[in-house]
Amino acid sequence: MTFKALLEKRSIEAWEIYLPHLSIDCVVFGFHEGALKVLLLKMKESDSWGLPGGYILKDENLKIAANRILEARTGATNIYLQQFRVFGETHRSEAAFDYLPDDSFFKQRFISIGFYALVDFTEVEPVVDELSTDCGWRDINRLPELMMDHQFIFDKALETLRKQLIHKPIGYNLLPEKFTMPELQRLYEIILDKKLNRGNFYRKILRYDILIKLDETRKGGAHKAPDLYSFDQEKYKAALKNGLNEIW
Amino acid sequence: MTFKALLEKRSIEAWEIYLPHLSIDCVVFGFHEGALKVLLLKMKESDSWGLPGGYILKDENLKIAANRILEARTGATNIYLQQFRVFGETHRSEAAFDYLPDDSFFKQRFISIGFYALVDFTEVEPVVDELSTDCGWRDINRLPELMMDHQFIFDKALETLRKQLIHKPIGYNLLPEKFTMPELQRLYEIILDKKLNRGNFYRKILRYDILIKLDETRKGGAHKAPDLYSFDQEKYKAALKNGLNEIW
Structure with missing residues (x-):
């Protein structure tokens, strides 16, 4: 046909x-x-x-x-x-x-x-x-x-x-269950199409209180093994619903 | 019929x-x-x-x-x-x-x-x-x-x-051409359904740099005549398009 x-x-x-x-x-x-x-x-x-x-x-x-x-x-x-x-x-x-x-x-x-x-x-x-x-x-x-x-x-x-x-978190659904902070920062940088300052990024994302620092590190790289994180699903869902940044 | x-x-x-x-x-x-x-x-x-x-x-x-x-x-x-x-x-x-x-x-x-x-x-x-x-x-x-x-x-x-x-300004289309700061604050309070601190509101809204302070005051009230403002249309339009609060 x-x-x-x-x-x-x-x-x-x-x-x-x-x-x-x-x-x-x-x-x-x-x-x-x-x-x-x-x-x-x-x-x-x-x-x-x-x-x-x-x-x-x-x-x-x-x-x-x-x-x-x-x-x-x-x-x-x-x-x-x-x-x-x-x-x-x-x-x-x-x-x-x-x-x-x-x-x-x-x-x-x-x-x-x-x-x-x-x-x-x-x-x-x-x-x-x-x-x-x-x-x-x-x-x-x-x-x-x-x-x-x-x-x-x-x-x-x-x-x-x-x-x-x-005003919303991002990453869940896009990143694997366990990820490093540089991987999360990279995701933000790619969506925003600009480089972010590492220190500022860490401070802001931690203030959102949606991450759980795991008791594991990513093994196998040449450098010091980076810490692994995952999303706190309850807090992540609440932030999706209520917004992260109530500036007023 | x-x-x-x-x-x-x-x-x-x-x-x-x-x-x-x-x-x-x-x-x-x-x-x-x-x-x-x-x-x-x-x-x-x-x-x-x-x-x-x-x-x-x-x-x-x-x-x-x-x-x-x-x-x-x-x-x-x-x-x-x-x-x-x-x-x-x-x-x-x-x-x-x-x-x-x-x-x-x-x-x-x-x-x-x-x-x-x-x-x-x-x-x-x-x-x-x-x-x-x-x-x-x-x-x-x-x-x-x-x-x-x-x-x-x-x-x-x-x-x-x-x-x-x-992330967007509001007020143009809703307020008359000339308005006082308390009137603008009231609009925000009503939309957000909560009281805002006067000092914080002034500081934030002025930082947005979308207002023009006019050389006039609102006459006729019992109190000191409040200053009148209007929106800077160019800056307001740019803020509508680009967003106000690029927190990242």
């Missing part, structure tokens, strides 16, 4: 089961070997990459839809997922499907709800489905050309993540 | 011109006489109040739709308007229209995009349209019972406003 024939077949089913005109796009962040990465996929018969996405079943809660879409794409459950913005410009997606008939589900106008996800890199098995030829991680500093307005959606997700560092 | 007959007539038109299943709900904040207020309306043949809202034309940008809806309801142009969350639970709105036929536009499932607006109280003329019997301001601390999930939508808007105080 050609890709076009496949889409026409899927269109009939889509009209039956999904809400029309509404899509979900997911910006999935993972952290690996000191780099922040994003999950991208390549559609069949297209030269450019895109964010994983999907549609909302007619009788499905929005958040459950986003979870379902991501689980199918990553194999990971228990993903930290947050809606961050709606993309509602006219003509943002139709052109990508201009070879389809006008009544195709996919060629309609779509208003897309953006979710960002923070996942444990090691738990994700990117899935190539019947509509894509590739699915994998890309360093956020070396993104390929993205389809439609997906670069804009990605930029807004990263901007949201940056702003949230002011 | 009965209300039901009116809605059935409007339904036919709505299917033609609007995107189905998608609505906009607006939480419009105004500040007046030391109180934060929200604009509510009362639907015909309903005992409860609701947020002003509407639908998106098939070929209309999302933000333009929100502006159009608010302009029709308030008469105000140049409103500060911001999307803040999508409300996508199933069965959140259908029951309010259970007396309509199943094919009514209004009785479908709606995913609603929440916008909050900050408006100059004195510039708004609440409009009672053909579907409502009342439209006016209510003190946020004395809200009537709200329809559907509108209390939840309101709560989320207020929560967003509170969080944004950490």
Whole structure:
């Protein structure tokens, strides 16, 4: 079956089961070997990459839809997922499907709800489905050309993540269970795209009182073995909910 | 014409011109006489109040739709308007229209995009349209019972406003052009729902460097005439864009 024939077949089913005109796009962040990465996929018969996405079943809660879409794409459950913005410009997606008939589900106008996800890199098995030829991680500093307005959606997700560092903790879901202080600092530096002073970083992050210093060190390096930390899950959750920095 | 007959007539038109299943709900904040207020309306043949809202034309940008809806309801142009969350639970709105036929536009499932607006109280003329019997301001601390999930939508808007105080300035659009420091402090206190220390507030707000101290005082009170301030629009806009409190 050609890709076009496949889409026409899927269109009939889509009209039956999904809400029309509404899509979900997911910006999935993972952290690996000191780099922040994003999950991208390549559609069949297209030269450019895109964010994983999907549609909302007619009788499905929005958040459950986003979870379902991501689980199918990553194999990971228990993903930290947050809606961050709606993309509602006219003509943002139709052109990508201009070879389809006008009544195709996919060629309609779509208003897309953006979710960002923070996942444990090691738990994700990117899935190539019947509509894509590739699915994998890309360093956020070396993104390929993205389809439609997906670069804009990605930029807004990263901007949201940056702003949230002011009043929410980050790291759980992105770092392994045990990590060193330099690894946590590196994560902040990469999201903020700037170097941080080591002493200031330590002082601020310890003041947040969300870390547990473990009775272990990271062995094997050339230098003095660095201390290992993990997040205090109760305090971390409370800080996510109530905010870290009540400056007023 | 009965209300039901009116809605059935409007339904036919709505299917033609609007995107189905998608609505906009607006939480419009105004500040007046030391109180934060929200604009509510009362639907015909309903005992409860609701947020002003509407639908998106098939070929209309999302933000333009929100502006159009608010302009029709308030008469105000140049409103500060911001999307803040999508409300996508199933069965959140259908029951309010259970007396309509199943094919009514209004009785479908709606995913609603929440916008909050900050408006100059004195510039708004609440409009009672053909579907409502009342439209006016209510003190946020004395809200009537709200329809559907509108209390939840309101709560989320207020929560967003509170969080944004950490990294965005507020006051422009809500205060008159010239205001006193106690008036600005009162606005912060009402949004945060707590008393602030006067000295701390002055020091923090002045450090933001967004105010211009005018060469005038507020005359007429019993006490020493307080100094008047206005916002430095350039600096205020820059702070809105870049954030106030880059703690990292």
